[in-house]
Amino acid sequence: MRIADCGLRNEGEPRGGPTSESSADDGSPLPASQSAISFEVEARLPGGGGRAGRLTLPHGVVETPAFMVVGTQATVKSLTPEELRGLGTQMVLGNAYHLYLRPGPDLVAEFGGLHRFMGWDGPILTDSGGFQVFSLGFALEHGVGKIAGIFPGEDARAPARAQRPKLTRIDDDGVTFTSHLDGSAHRFTPEVSIAIQQRLGADVIVCFDECTSPLHDRGYTARALERTHRWADRCLAAWTRRRDQALFGIVQGGAYRDLRERSARFFAERPFPGYCIGGSLGKDKADMHHILEWSLPLLPEGRPRHLLGIGDPADLFEAIERGIDLFDCVAPTRLARHGALYTADGRLAIKAARHARDRGPIEEGCGCYTCGRFSRGYLRHLFVTGELLGPRLASIHNLHFIVNLVKAIRASILDGRFATQKAAFLERYRGGRAGAAAGAGGSPA
Numbered sequence: 419m420r421i422a423d424c425g426l427r428n429e430g431e432p433r434g435g436p437t438s439e440s441s442a443d444d445g446s447p448l449p450a451s452q453s454a455i456s457f458e459v460e461a462r463l464p465g466g467g468g469r470a471g472r473l474t475l476p477h478g479v480v481e482t483p484a485f486m487v488v489g490t491q492a493t494v495k496s497l498t499p500e501e502l503r504g505l506g507t508q509m510v511l512g513n514a515y516h517l518y519l520r521p522g523p524d525l526v527a528e529f530g531g532l533h534r535f536m537g538w539d540g541p542i543l544t545d546s547g548g549f550q551v552f553s554l555g556f557a558l559e560h561g562v563g564k565i566a567g568i569f570p571g572e573d574a575r576a577p578a579r580a581q582r583p584k585l586t587r588i589d590d591d592g593v594t595f596t597s598h599l600d601g602s603a604h605r606f607t608p609e610v611s612i613a614i615q616q617r618l619g620a621d622v623i624v625c626f627d628e629c630t631s632p633l634h635d636r637g638y639t640a641r642a643l644e645r646t647h648r649w650a651d652r653c654l655a656a657w658t659r660r661r662d663q664a665l666f667g668i669v670q671g672g673a674y675r676d677l678r679e680r681s682a683r684f685f686a687e688r689p690f691p692g693y694c695i696g697g698s699l700g701k702d703k704a705d706m707h708h709i710l711e712w713s714l715p716l717l718p719e720g721r722p723r724h725l726l727g728i729g730d731p732a733d734l735f736e737a738i739e740r741g742i743d744l745f746d747c748v749a750p751t752r753l754a755r756h757g758a759l760y761t762a763d764g765r766l767a768i769k770a771a772r773h774a775r776d777r778g779p780i781e782e783g784c785g786c787y788t789c790g791r792f793s794r795g796y797l798r799h800l801f802v803t804g805e806l807l808g809p810r811l812a813s814i815h816n817l818h819f820i821v822n823l824v825k826a827i828r829a830s831i832l833d834g835r836f837a838t839q840k841a842a843f844l845e846r847y848r849g850g851r852a853g854a855a856a857g858a859g860g861s862p863a
């Protein structure tokens with residue numbers, strides 16, 4: 419559907435219950451000709467769950483696996499849509515919580531929806547606000563965040579950030595929270611989150627869920643999971659723009675095998691066009707691998723899976739190998755703004771004095787605009803003097819690196835070189851010859 423047609427005109431359409439429109443043949447929520455989404459698996463890894471595919475959405479095709487860039491405030495910080503296209507971006511993520519607070523979904527709808535408002539005509543996903551509620555709540559209490567500290571066992575700084583008062587109150591109907599901007603009170607329910615996302619108009623919207631912390635015990639995680647499941651059915655019932663928006667469910671359950679399996683089965687039985695793996699991914703990377711291995715085989719093969727908030731280069735290989743199709747993560751741009759740059763030899767801290775006279779690019783052979791034109795010495799100068807161009811050029815390079823790494827992984831699945839490419843990449847990347855691991859690039863916080 420054209421953007422101009424989006425608006426809210428579908429809201430008055432009769433809607434079926436969660437399963438009333440199911441197709442008996444493929445389990446999709448609508449006949450393919452009427453659905454906002456189609457997904458086709460093109461190639462699979464031998465003996466594993468990994469695959470390459472094509473995801474067709476109202477605003478274009480996404481070749482998967484794919485990394486979507488994060489545009490929290492309806493902008494990928496400092497970059498234009500043309501620059502995003504130029505570095506290979508296929509899909510952008512917007513944030514329902516932040517856009518609800520500013521400028522508000524009604525204002526975005528007045529401009530014809532998020533695509534027109536931000537000048538990006540490709541596919542967009544909005545998240546539901548559930549994670550931001552998590553961030554305002556026990557993430558402050560428990561000292562865990564989405565990037566630094568999402569795996570508390572790997573972040574020695576976590577305790578220092580703990581024990582701040584939470585700004586949210588969760589009940590069975592929804593969440594009351596305090597705006598981080600002005601302290602005003604707000605309330606999200608599943609219906610409110612879906613209504614906001616429908617007004618924003620992204621190609622993919624996601625269920626409103628309760629995102630638990632790695633430090634929550636099994637009892638709390640189980641209760642939160644049941645609430646998330648009840649909310650998912652309410653999201654399905656509230657989802658009316660089925661012909662031009664796809665609603666993804668979010669599999670939760672923390673690092674508990676039975677809960678993850680229960681959640682995957684719950685979502686697999688419902689007519690969601692796709693799925694996210696969300697919430698606590700455990701205390702370390704091994705937990706995350708187990709969570710993917712428990713959850714993904716239980717989800718329908720023919721629907722896309724998005725791993726929320728993960729984008730470390732090594733994690734991309736591991737998650738793709740286990741069957742993840744879509745990623746988003748703020749790390750590439752956040753690290754860039756701190757002068758931490760991805761290279762095949764690990765992260766490079768551009769502010770280090772040793773780069774002052776370096777006339778070479780960030781990375782030899784990189785096809786990005788930044789590396790084609792500027793030296794490490796000049797980039798270091800921009801960062802040392804606090805010039806705006808520094809973070810912009812660094813963001814272009816880091817996003818180019820991650821987006822095209824995932825494209826290269828996709829190509830390796832198609833031509834049967836995945837295992838050798840993974841081994842070669844990880845050996846060199848972990849070798850860390852770029853030498854940033856102990857420097858400014860060590861933390862994105």
Ligand SMILES: [Zn+2]
Pocket residue numbers: 780781784785786787788789790815818
């Ligand atoms: Zn580059």
